Amino acid sequence: MTNHRIALIPGDGIGREVTPAACAVLDAVGARHGITFAYDEFDWSCARYLAEGAMMPADGLDRVRHHDAIFLGAVGQPGVPDHVSLWGLLIPLRRGFRQYVNLRPIRVFEGVESPVRAARPGEVDLVVVRENVEGEYSEIGGRLNRGFPDELAVQEAVFTRAGVTRVVDYALGLAEQRGGRLTSATKSNGIVHTLPFWDELVAERAAARPGVAVESEHIDALAAKLVLDPARFDVIVGSNLFGDILSDLAAAVAGGIGMAPAANINPGREHPSMFEPVHGSAPDIAGRGIANPVGAIWTAAMLLAHLGHADAAAEVESAIADVFAKTALRTPDLGGSATTVSFTRAVLDAAGVG
Numbered sequence: 001m002t003n004h005r006i007a008l009i010p011g012d013g014i015g016r017e018v019t020p021a022a023c024a025v026l027d028a029v030g031a032r033h034g035i036t037f038a039y040d041e042f043d044w045s046c047a048r049y050l051a052e053g054a055m056m057p058a059d060g061l062d063r064v065r066h067h068d069a070i071f072l073g074a075v076g077q078p079g080v081p082d083h084v085s086l087w088g089l090l091i092p093l094r095r096g097f098r099q100y101v102n103l104r105p106i107r108v109f110e111g112v113e114s115p116v117r118a119a120r121p122g123e124v125d126l127v128v129v130r131e132n133v134e135g136e137y138s139e140i141g142g143r144l145n146r147g148f149p150d151e152l153a154v155q156e157a158v159f160t161r162a163g164v165t166r167v168v169d170y171a172l173g174l175a176e177q178r179g180g181r182l183t184s185a186t187k188s189n190g191i192v193h194t195l196p197f198w199d200e201l202v203a204e205r206a207a208a209r210p211g212v213a214v215e216s217e218h219i220d221a222l223a224a225k226l227v228l229d230p231a232r233f234d235v236i237v238g239s240n241l242f243g244d245i246l247s248d249l250a251a252a253v254a255g256g257i258g259m260a261p262a263a264n265i266n267p268g269r270e271h272p273s274m275f276e277p278v279h280g281s282a283p284d285i286a287g288r289g290i291a292n293p294v295g296a297i298w299t300a301a302m303l304l305a306h307l308g309h310a311d312a313a314a315e316v317e318s319a320i321a322d323v324f325a326k327t328a329l330r331t332p333d334l335g336g337s338a339t340t341v342s343f344t345r346a347v348l349d350a351a352g353v354g
Protein backbone atom coordinates (compact mmCIF):
# COMPACT_ATOMS: atom_id res chain seq x y z
CA MET A 1 0.00 0.00 0.00
CA THR A 2 1.40 3.42 -0.94
CA ASN A 3 -0.06 6.45 0.73
CA HIS A 4 0.37 9.96 -0.63
CA ARG A 5 -0.38 13.18 1.20
CA ILE A 6 -1.89 15.75 -1.09
CA ALA A 7 -2.43 19.41 -0.26
CA LEU A 8 -5.77 20.24 -1.85
CA ILE A 9 -6.61 23.83 -2.70
CA PRO A 10 -9.95 23.90 -4.57
CA GLY A 11 -9.83 27.72 -4.78
CA ASP A 12 -12.66 29.61 -6.42
CA GLY A 13 -15.43 29.23 -8.99
CA ILE A 14 -15.29 26.02 -10.99
CA GLY A 15 -12.07 25.12 -9.19
CA ARG A 16 -14.37 23.90 -6.43
CA GLU A 17 -16.39 21.85 -8.93
CA VAL A 18 -13.64 20.15 -10.89
CA THR A 19 -11.41 19.34 -7.92
CA PRO A 20 -13.83 16.72 -6.51
CA ALA A 21 -13.91 15.11 -9.97
CA ALA A 22 -10.12 14.79 -9.96
CA CYS A 23 -10.09 13.38 -6.41
CA ALA A 24 -12.82 10.85 -7.20
CA VAL A 25 -10.74 9.52 -10.08
CA LEU A 26 -7.51 9.51 -8.04
CA ASP A 27 -9.21 7.58 -5.23
CA ALA A 28 -10.95 5.02 -7.44
CA VAL A 29 -8.10 4.30 -9.84
CA GLY A 30 -5.56 4.54 -7.02
CA ALA A 31 -7.41 1.90 -4.99
CA ARG A 32 -6.99 -0.61 -7.80
CA HIS A 33 -3.23 -0.03 -7.72
CA GLY A 34 -2.84 -0.12 -3.94
CA ILE A 35 -2.42 3.66 -3.72
CA THR A 36 -4.31 5.77 -1.21
CA PHE A 37 -4.48 9.53 -1.00
CA ALA A 38 -4.82 11.54 2.19
CA TYR A 39 -6.02 15.02 1.36
CA ASP A 40 -5.39 18.05 3.54
CA GLU A 41 -7.82 20.62 2.26
CA PHE A 42 -7.00 24.32 2.46
CA ASP A 43 -9.67 27.01 2.02
CA TRP A 44 -7.21 29.45 0.42
CA SER A 45 -9.30 31.48 -1.98
CA CYS A 46 -10.91 34.81 -2.74
CA ALA A 47 -13.63 33.96 -0.20
CA ARG A 48 -10.90 33.69 2.43
CA TYR A 49 -9.42 36.98 1.25
CA LEU A 50 -12.77 38.71 1.65
CA ALA A 51 -13.30 37.22 5.12
CA GLU A 52 -9.77 37.39 6.52
CA GLY A 53 -7.83 39.81 4.33
CA ALA A 54 -5.40 37.28 2.83
CA MET A 55 -5.63 34.56 0.20
CA MET A 56 -3.55 32.26 2.40
CA PRO A 57 -1.90 32.53 5.81
CA ALA A 58 1.56 34.10 6.05
CA ASP A 59 3.12 30.67 6.63
CA GLY A 60 1.08 29.11 3.80
CA LEU A 61 4.04 27.67 1.92
CA ASP A 62 5.33 25.97 5.06
CA ARG A 63 1.98 24.28 5.56
CA VAL A 64 2.18 22.50 2.21
CA ARG A 65 5.96 22.16 1.88
CA HIS A 66 6.06 18.55 3.01
CA HIS A 67 3.13 17.21 1.05
CA ASP A 68 3.88 14.82 -1.82
CA ALA A 69 2.08 17.15 -4.23
CA ILE A 70 -0.32 20.07 -4.34
CA PHE A 71 -3.57 19.98 -6.32
CA LEU A 72 -5.11 23.34 -7.08
CA GLY A 73 -8.46 24.01 -8.77
CA ALA A 74 -8.36 27.65 -9.85
CA VAL A 75 -8.34 31.05 -8.21
CA GLY A 76 -10.07 34.31 -9.10
CA GLN A 77 -13.45 35.80 -8.38
CA PRO A 78 -15.22 38.92 -9.60
CA GLY A 79 -14.89 41.61 -6.94
CA VAL A 80 -11.36 40.60 -5.98
CA PRO A 81 -8.72 42.10 -8.29
CA ASP A 82 -6.80 39.40 -10.14
CA HIS A 83 -3.45 40.78 -9.04
CA VAL A 84 -4.55 40.20 -5.44
CA SER A 85 -5.64 36.59 -5.96
CA LEU A 86 -2.72 35.68 -8.19
CA TRP A 87 0.15 37.34 -6.33
CA GLY A 88 -1.47 36.26 -3.06
CA LEU A 89 -1.62 32.54 -3.82
CA LEU A 90 -0.85 31.10 -7.22
CA ILE A 91 2.39 32.85 -8.10
CA PRO A 92 4.01 32.51 -4.64
CA LEU A 93 3.38 28.74 -4.77
CA ARG A 94 4.85 28.36 -8.26
CA ARG A 95 7.88 30.50 -7.41
CA GLY A 96 8.41 29.56 -3.79
CA PHE A 97 8.58 25.90 -4.74
CA ARG A 98 10.75 26.57 -7.82
CA GLN A 99 8.19 24.94 -10.11
CA TYR A 100 10.05 26.27 -13.10
CA VAL A 101 8.56 23.86 -15.64
CA ASN A 102 4.90 24.16 -16.52
CA LEU A 103 3.93 21.11 -18.56
CA ARG A 104 0.80 21.45 -20.67
CA PRO A 105 -0.09 18.51 -22.92
CA ILE A 106 -2.76 18.67 -25.61
CA ARG A 107 -4.50 15.89 -27.52
CA VAL A 108 -7.39 15.97 -29.91
CA PHE A 109 -9.35 12.94 -28.72
CA GLU A 110 -11.19 10.65 -31.14
CA GLY A 111 -14.82 11.73 -30.94
CA VAL A 112 -14.12 15.37 -30.15
CA GLU A 113 -14.81 17.69 -32.98
CA SER A 114 -12.10 20.31 -33.07
CA PRO A 115 -13.18 23.73 -34.28
CA VAL A 116 -10.02 23.59 -36.38
CA ARG A 117 -10.46 21.56 -39.56
CA ALA A 118 -6.80 20.51 -39.76
CA ALA A 119 -6.84 19.11 -36.23
CA ARG A 120 -7.72 15.50 -36.90
CA PRO A 121 -8.35 13.34 -33.85
CA GLY A 122 -5.45 11.12 -32.91
CA GLU A 123 -2.94 13.22 -34.84
CA VAL A 124 -2.59 16.11 -32.44
CA ASP A 125 -0.51 15.09 -29.43
CA LEU A 126 1.80 17.82 -28.24
CA VAL A 127 3.17 19.32 -25.03
CA VAL A 128 3.81 22.95 -24.27
CA VAL A 129 6.74 23.35 -21.86
CA ARG A 130 6.27 26.76 -20.34
CA GLU A 131 8.96 28.55 -18.36
CA ASN A 132 7.11 29.16 -15.11
CA VAL A 133 8.99 31.42 -12.72
CA GLU A 134 10.65 34.30 -14.59
CA GLY A 135 10.43 35.95 -18.01
CA GLU A 136 7.68 38.45 -18.61
CA TYR A 137 6.01 37.62 -15.26
CA SER A 138 8.54 39.56 -13.22
CA GLU A 139 8.01 41.55 -10.07
CA ILE A 140 10.13 44.37 -11.45
CA GLY A 141 8.07 47.27 -12.64
CA GLY A 142 5.36 49.55 -11.50
CA ARG A 143 2.90 52.28 -12.28
CA LEU A 144 3.60 55.95 -11.89
CA ASN A 145 1.61 59.15 -12.00
CA ARG A 146 -1.78 57.49 -11.58
CA GLY A 147 -4.54 59.64 -12.95
CA PHE A 148 -2.22 62.17 -14.62
CA PRO A 149 -1.80 62.56 -18.37
CA ASP A 150 1.76 61.26 -18.06
CA GLU A 151 0.63 58.10 -16.25
CA LEU A 152 2.76 55.12 -17.21
CA ALA A 153 3.34 51.47 -16.50
CA VAL A 154 6.65 49.66 -16.87
CA GLN A 155 7.44 45.97 -16.60
CA GLU A 156 10.83 44.37 -16.97
CA ALA A 157 11.14 40.91 -18.46
CA VAL A 158 13.79 38.87 -16.67
CA PHE A 159 15.54 36.08 -18.55
CA THR A 160 18.45 34.46 -16.74
CA ARG A 161 21.01 32.03 -18.14
CA ALA A 162 20.22 29.54 -15.39
CA GLY A 163 16.46 29.94 -15.74
CA VAL A 164 16.33 29.54 -19.51
CA THR A 165 18.91 26.76 -19.60
CA ARG A 166 17.11 24.53 -17.12
CA VAL A 167 13.71 24.75 -18.80
CA VAL A 168 15.22 24.24 -22.25
CA ASP A 169 17.13 21.22 -20.95
CA TYR A 170 13.88 19.83 -19.56
CA ALA A 171 12.13 20.35 -22.90
CA LEU A 172 15.00 18.72 -24.81
CA GLY A 173 14.85 15.73 -22.47
CA LEU A 174 11.10 15.44 -22.96
CA ALA A 175 11.50 15.68 -26.75
CA GLU A 176 14.05 12.86 -26.59
CA GLN A 177 11.49 10.65 -24.85
CA ARG A 178 8.73 11.62 -27.28
CA GLY A 179 8.96 12.29 -31.02
CA GLY A 180 12.42 13.88 -31.03
CA ARG A 181 11.20 17.29 -32.19
CA LEU A 182 11.37 20.57 -30.27
CA THR A 183 9.97 23.92 -31.36
CA SER A 184 11.20 27.01 -29.53
CA ALA A 185 8.82 29.96 -29.41
CA THR A 186 10.71 33.17 -29.97
CA LYS A 187 10.57 36.74 -31.24
CA SER A 188 14.16 37.31 -32.11
CA ASN A 189 13.91 39.65 -35.02
CA GLY A 190 15.85 42.31 -33.16
CA ILE A 191 12.92 44.06 -31.53
CA VAL A 192 12.81 42.34 -28.17
CA HIS A 193 16.17 42.16 -26.38
CA THR A 194 15.53 39.13 -24.26
CA LEU A 195 14.69 36.64 -26.98
CA PRO A 196 17.95 36.66 -28.95
CA PHE A 197 19.47 35.63 -25.59
CA TRP A 198 16.82 32.88 -25.29
CA ASP A 199 17.70 31.73 -28.85
CA GLU A 200 21.43 31.59 -28.08
CA LEU A 201 20.80 29.45 -25.03
CA VAL A 202 18.46 27.16 -26.97
CA ALA A 203 21.14 26.71 -29.65
CA GLU A 204 23.80 26.07 -27.00
CA ARG A 205 21.76 23.41 -25.22
CA ALA A 206 20.50 21.84 -28.45
CA ALA A 207 24.09 21.29 -29.61
CA ALA A 208 24.50 18.86 -26.72
CA ARG A 209 21.40 16.85 -27.77
CA PRO A 210 21.93 15.89 -31.43
CA GLY A 211 19.05 13.41 -31.19
CA VAL A 212 16.49 16.22 -31.07
CA ALA A 213 15.54 18.24 -34.16
CA VAL A 214 15.17 21.79 -32.89
CA GLU A 215 13.46 24.59 -34.78
CA SER A 216 12.66 28.14 -33.74
CA GLU A 217 9.48 29.90 -34.75
CA HIS A 218 8.46 33.48 -34.15
CA ILE A 219 5.57 33.51 -31.73
CA ASP A 220 3.18 35.21 -34.13
CA ALA A 221 3.83 32.75 -36.95
CA LEU A 222 3.84 29.87 -34.47
CA ALA A 223 0.38 30.85 -33.23
CA ALA A 224 -0.87 30.71 -36.80
CA LYS A 225 0.81 27.36 -37.51
CA LEU A 226 -0.62 25.89 -34.35
CA VAL A 227 -4.08 26.64 -35.70
CA LEU A 228 -3.41 25.65 -39.31
CA ASP A 229 -1.37 22.49 -38.74
CA PRO A 230 -1.25 21.47 -35.07
CA ALA A 231 -0.30 17.88 -35.87
CA ARG A 232 3.21 18.91 -36.89
CA PHE A 233 4.18 19.85 -33.32
CA ASP A 234 5.59 17.57 -30.66
CA VAL A 235 7.21 19.56 -27.82
CA ILE A 236 7.02 23.35 -27.80
CA VAL A 237 9.13 25.32 -25.34
CA GLY A 238 8.30 28.93 -24.58
CA SER A 239 8.79 31.74 -22.11
CA ASN A 240 6.28 32.33 -19.33
CA LEU A 241 3.95 34.58 -21.34
CA PHE A 242 4.39 32.82 -24.69
CA GLY A 243 3.77 29.45 -23.02
CA ASP A 244 0.66 30.81 -21.31
CA ILE A 245 -0.85 32.05 -24.54
CA LEU A 246 0.12 29.03 -26.64
CA SER A 247 -1.35 26.60 -24.13
CA ASP A 248 -4.79 28.22 -24.19
CA LEU A 249 -4.59 28.34 -27.97
CA ALA A 250 -3.66 24.66 -28.15
CA ALA A 251 -6.43 23.82 -25.68
CA ALA A 252 -8.91 25.57 -27.92
CA VAL A 253 -7.64 23.56 -30.90
CA ALA A 254 -8.39 20.43 -28.86
CA GLY A 255 -11.96 21.52 -28.18
CA GLY A 256 -11.76 24.12 -25.44
CA ILE A 257 -9.93 25.48 -22.44
CA GLY A 258 -11.65 22.99 -20.14
CA MET A 259 -9.81 20.11 -21.86
CA ALA A 260 -6.26 20.98 -20.88
CA PRO A 261 -4.21 19.82 -17.89
CA ALA A 262 -1.11 21.38 -16.39
CA ALA A 263 1.66 20.40 -14.01
CA ASN A 264 3.92 22.93 -12.32
CA ILE A 265 6.98 20.78 -11.87
CA ASN A 266 9.96 21.19 -9.60
CA PRO A 267 12.21 18.78 -11.50
CA GLY A 268 14.81 18.43 -8.75
CA ARG A 269 12.07 17.38 -6.31
CA GLU A 270 13.48 19.47 -3.50
CA HIS A 271 10.01 21.07 -3.31
CA PRO A 272 6.49 19.77 -4.01
CA SER A 273 5.12 20.11 -7.52
CA MET A 274 1.66 21.56 -8.08
CA PHE A 275 -1.03 20.24 -10.38
CA GLU A 276 -3.80 22.46 -11.75
CA PRO A 277 -5.83 22.50 -14.92
CA VAL A 278 -4.95 25.20 -17.45
CA HIS A 279 -8.30 26.92 -17.11
CA GLY A 280 -9.31 29.52 -14.55
CA SER A 281 -12.26 29.84 -12.19
CA ALA A 282 -14.71 30.55 -15.05
CA PRO A 283 -17.05 32.90 -13.16
CA ASP A 284 -19.41 32.88 -16.15
CA ILE A 285 -20.38 29.24 -15.56
CA ALA A 286 -19.45 28.74 -11.91
CA GLY A 287 -22.06 27.25 -9.59
CA ARG A 288 -23.99 25.46 -12.33
CA GLY A 289 -22.24 22.10 -12.22
CA ILE A 290 -21.47 22.14 -15.93
CA ALA A 291 -17.71 22.69 -16.00
CA ASN A 292 -15.78 20.27 -18.16
CA PRO A 293 -13.81 18.11 -15.70
CA VAL A 294 -11.41 16.69 -18.32
CA GLY A 295 -8.65 19.23 -17.67
CA ALA A 296 -8.78 18.48 -13.94
CA ILE A 297 -9.02 14.69 -14.36
CA TRP A 298 -6.13 14.62 -16.83
CA THR A 299 -4.23 16.82 -14.36
CA ALA A 300 -4.85 14.08 -11.77
CA ALA A 301 -3.26 11.63 -14.24
CA MET A 302 -0.19 13.88 -14.44
CA LEU A 303 -0.04 13.85 -10.64
CA LEU A 304 -0.13 10.04 -10.65
CA ALA A 305 2.66 9.88 -13.22
CA HIS A 306 4.75 12.36 -11.24
CA LEU A 307 4.40 10.23 -8.10
CA GLY A 308 5.67 7.18 -9.98
CA HIS A 309 2.39 5.55 -10.96
CA ALA A 310 2.69 5.57 -14.74
CA ASP A 311 0.26 2.64 -15.19
CA ALA A 312 -2.50 4.28 -13.17
CA ALA A 313 -1.91 7.55 -15.02
CA ALA A 314 -2.22 5.84 -18.40
CA GLU A 315 -5.48 4.21 -17.29
CA VAL A 316 -6.97 7.58 -16.41
CA GLU A 317 -5.93 9.06 -19.74
CA SER A 318 -7.37 6.15 -21.69
CA ALA A 319 -10.59 6.30 -19.69
CA ILE A 320 -11.02 9.93 -20.80
CA ALA A 321 -10.28 8.92 -24.40
CA ASP A 322 -12.80 6.05 -24.16
CA VAL A 323 -15.61 8.30 -22.97
CA PHE A 324 -15.06 10.54 -25.97
CA ALA A 325 -14.64 7.69 -28.44
CA LYS A 326 -17.45 5.44 -27.23
CA THR A 327 -20.12 7.72 -25.78
CA ALA A 328 -21.94 10.84 -26.85
CA LEU A 329 -21.55 12.37 -23.41
CA ARG A 330 -20.21 15.94 -23.66
CA THR A 331 -20.29 18.94 -21.32
CA PRO A 332 -21.90 22.13 -22.72
CA ASP A 333 -18.55 23.66 -23.76
CA LEU A 334 -18.34 20.74 -26.24
CA GLY A 335 -21.94 21.10 -27.33
CA GLY A 336 -23.54 18.52 -25.01
CA SER A 337 -25.62 18.60 -21.86
CA ALA A 338 -23.57 16.43 -19.51
CA THR A 339 -22.73 17.76 -16.08
CA THR A 340 -19.39 17.74 -14.32
CA VAL A 341 -20.65 14.88 -12.17
CA SER A 342 -22.16 12.77 -14.97
CA PHE A 343 -19.06 13.10 -17.13
CA THR A 344 -16.84 12.17 -14.20
CA ARG A 345 -19.00 9.13 -13.51
CA ALA A 346 -18.56 8.06 -17.13
CA VAL A 347 -14.78 8.35 -16.79
CA LEU A 348 -14.90 6.18 -13.67
CA ASP A 349 -17.03 3.62 -15.52
CA ALA A 350 -14.65 3.63 -18.48
CA ALA A 351 -11.76 3.07 -16.08
CA GLY A 352 -13.65 0.08 -14.70
CA VAL A 353 -13.89 1.56 -11.23
CA GLY A 354 -17.37 3.12 -11.45
Ligand code: NAD
Binds near residue numbers: 086276
Ligand atom coordinates in the same frame (compact mmCIF):
# COMPACT_ATOMS: atom_id res chain seq x y z
P1 NAD B 1 -11.17 31.02 -17.58
O1 NAD B 1 -10.31 29.87 -17.97
O2 NAD B 1 -11.66 31.01 -16.18
O3 NAD B 1 -12.42 31.11 -18.56
C1 NAD B 1 -12.30 31.39 -19.94
C2 NAD B 1 -13.51 30.81 -20.69
O4 NAD B 1 -13.39 29.38 -20.77
C3 NAD B 1 -14.83 31.09 -19.99
O5 NAD B 1 -15.82 31.34 -20.93
C4 NAD B 1 -15.12 29.79 -19.24
O6 NAD B 1 -16.48 29.53 -19.03
C5 NAD B 1 -14.49 28.76 -20.16
N1 NAD B 1 -13.99 27.62 -19.38
C6 NAD B 1 -12.87 27.58 -18.64
N2 NAD B 1 -12.74 26.39 -18.04
C7 NAD B 1 -13.80 25.65 -18.41
C8 NAD B 1 -14.24 24.32 -18.12
N3 NAD B 1 -13.56 23.51 -17.30
N4 NAD B 1 -15.40 23.90 -18.68
C9 NAD B 1 -16.09 24.69 -19.50
N5 NAD B 1 -15.74 25.95 -19.81
C10 NAD B 1 -14.61 26.43 -19.28
O7 NAD B 1 -10.31 32.35 -17.84
P2 NAD B 1 -10.61 33.90 -17.54
O8 NAD B 1 -12.06 34.17 -17.82
O9 NAD B 1 -9.58 34.62 -18.26
O10 NAD B 1 -10.35 34.08 -15.98
C11 NAD B 1 -11.34 33.98 -14.98
C12 NAD B 1 -10.67 34.05 -13.62
O11 NAD B 1 -9.81 32.92 -13.44
C13 NAD B 1 -9.79 35.26 -13.42
O12 NAD B 1 -9.91 35.68 -12.09
C14 NAD B 1 -8.40 34.74 -13.69
O13 NAD B 1 -7.38 35.47 -13.06
C15 NAD B 1 -8.50 33.36 -13.10
N6 NAD B 1 -7.56 32.36 -13.64
C16 NAD B 1 -6.99 31.53 -12.73
C17 NAD B 1 -6.17 30.51 -13.16
C18 NAD B 1 -5.58 29.59 -12.14
O14 NAD B 1 -5.93 29.65 -10.99
N7 NAD B 1 -4.72 28.68 -12.51
C19 NAD B 1 -5.95 30.32 -14.53
C20 NAD B 1 -6.54 31.20 -15.43
C21 NAD B 1 -7.37 32.22 -14.98
Ligand code: IPM
Binds near residue numbers: 086090244278
Ligand atom coordinates in the same frame (compact mmCIF):
# COMPACT_ATOMS: atom_id res chain seq x y z
C1 IPM C 1 -2.47 30.07 -16.14
C2 IPM C 1 -3.11 31.38 -15.78
C3 IPM C 1 -2.17 32.19 -14.91
C4 IPM C 1 -0.88 32.45 -15.65
C5 IPM C 1 -2.74 33.52 -14.46
C6 IPM C 1 -4.06 33.34 -13.79
C7 IPM C 1 -1.74 34.28 -13.64
O1 IPM C 1 -3.49 32.06 -16.92
O2 IPM C 1 -2.16 29.29 -15.22
O3 IPM C 1 -2.29 29.80 -17.32
O4 IPM C 1 -0.81 33.29 -16.54
O5 IPM C 1 0.08 31.77 -15.32
Ligand code: MN
Binds near residue numbers: 244245248278
Ligand atom coordinates in the same frame (compact mmCIF):
# COMPACT_ATOMS: atom_id res chain seq x y z
MN1 MN D 1 -3.22 30.91 -18.74
